[in-house]
Amino acid sequence: MPLENHIALKNSFSFAKLTRILTGALVAFAVLSVLLIPIQFDLYSKLGSVAEDGYGWDSALDAADNLNIIGQIVLAGMFSIAAITFLTWFYRARKNVDVLEVEGVGYSHGATVGWWFVPFANLVTPYRVAKEIWIASNPATYEPGNSTLWLKDDEAKPVKTWWTFWLIFIIVERMADRVYADPESFAVYREKLVVDMVVNLLAVIAVWFALKFIKALYRRQEERYSVIYEQSVKANGGEGGSELLSA
Numbered sequence: 001m002p003l004e005n006h007i008a009l010k011n012s013f014s015f016a017k018l019t020r021i022l023t024g025a026l027v028a029f030a031v032l033s034v035l036l037i038p039i040q041f042d043l044y045s046k047l048g049s050v051a052e053d054g055y056g057w058d059s060a061l062d063a064a065d066n067l068n069i070i071g072q073i074v075l076a077g078m079f080s081i082a083a084i085t086f087l088t089w090f091y092r093a094r095k096n097v098d099v100l101e102v103e104g105v106g107y108s109h110g111a112t113v114g115w116w117f118v119p120f121a122n123l124v125t126p127y128r129v130a131k132e133i134w135i136a137s138n139p140a141t142y143e144p145g146n147s148t149l150w151l152k153d154d155e156a157k158p159v160k161t162w163w164t165f166w167l168i169f170i171i172v173e174r175m176a177d178r179v180y181a182d183p184e185s186f187a188v189y190r191e192k193l194v195v196d197m198v199v200n201l202l203a204v205i206a207v208w209f210a211l212k213f214i215k216a217l218y219r220r221q222e223e224r225y226s227v228i229y230e231q232s233v234k235a236n237g238g239e240g241g242s243e244l245l246s247a
Contacts, residue, residue, distance in 0.1 A: 015092055015093075015096060015218065015221070016218070018085075018088065018089050018092055019089065019214060019215075019218045021085055022082070022085045022086055022088075022089045022214060023211060023214065023215075025078070025081055025082040025085045025086075026082050026086075026207050026210060026211055026214075027207070027211075028078055028082070029075070029078045029079055029081075029082045029203070029207060030203065030204045030207040030208070032071070032074060032075045032078050033075060033200040033201075033203040033204050033207075034200070034204060035071070036068070036071045036072070036075060036196075036200055037197050037200050037201070039064070039067055039068050039071055040068055040071075040193045040196050040197050040200075041193075041197065042064055043061075043064040043065060043067075043068050043193060044190055044193040044194065044197075046060065046061045046064055047061070047186050047189060047190050047193075048190070050186050068193075072196075086210075087113050087116065089214070090112055090113065090129075090130070091109060091112050091113050093112075093133050093137075093217060093221065094107070094109055094112040094129070094133055095109060096137070096221050096225070097133055097136045097137065097221075099225065099228075100136060100137060100142075100221065100224050100225060100228065101142065101147050101228055102136045102147050102148075102150050103147040103148050104147075104148055104151055105132060105136060106132060107128070107129045107132055111125075111129065112129050112133075115129065123167065126163075127159065127160075127163040130156075130159045130162075130163065130213075131156045131159050131160075133217065134156045134158070134159050134217060134220070135150055135151075135153045135154065135155070135156060136150050137217060137220040137221045137224055138150060138153055138155075138220065138224065139220065139223040139224040139226075139227050140153075141153050142224055142227050142228060144231055144235075158209075158212060158213045158216050158217075159213060161209050161212075161213075162206075162209045162210050162212070162213035165202075165205055165206045165208075165209045165210075166206050166209075166210065168202060168206070169199070169202040169203055169205070169206040170206075172195075172198070172199055172202055173199045173202070173203075176192070176195045176196070176199055179195075180192035180195060
């Protein structure tokens with residue numbers, strides 16, 4: 001391994017720290033999603049006694065409604081933080097591939113982030129990018145002098161599972177926003193609350209599989225890099241290995 005790659009990775013912001021920050025952001029988003037469910041259920045129950053003309057709306061209902069609105073705002077803010085952190089982590093995971101001794105990588109650093117903002121393509125291409133990063137990071141396909149061996153690998157189950165649940169969550173969430181953007185009655189508002197609770201449950205499931213993918217990819221890259229580094233040290237008459245990704 002070239003010394004400049006060793007130094008660049010050592011001096012860059014720790015991938016391990018970034019992974020921990022992302023994990024914390026996603027866990028916080030999931031916890032907020034769970035906490036919002038009983039708030040929404042309480043509001044749903046209270047709305048059952050309100051007539052369509054508004055009779056029965058009291059200060060308790062007003063407080064419950066305001067609490068739900070505040071919760072939704074906080075949750076949206078946490079989602080934004082988690083999304084920005086994930087894109088930063090995803091970009092860094094792609095950059096790590098550059099020092100994992102692979103050739104033939106199709107997606108550039110910029111594409112790693114850019115495709116998330118292209119309508120319709122963002123339903124497929126980020127998955128392809130993630131799959132490519134996953135396969136290129138496989139320690140089992142490292143062979144000194146053979147930087148294209150990884151292209152024969154096609155196993156990416158953690159990526160497929162994460163992406164499937166991410167799509168389910170985001171599609172249901174976007175459709176719910178469109179259908180219930182402006183509830184015209186208390187009955188429709190109650191329907192919206194039910195859908196919101198389902199969306200929050202889907203968010204928790206999506207986060208769970210995202211965390212599994214993130215943890216697995218981190219370990220995968222760490223293991224491949226360690227194998228490469230150890231081979232490099234031995235080839236130069238040295239000893240030992242390294243865990244530079246977690247330094």
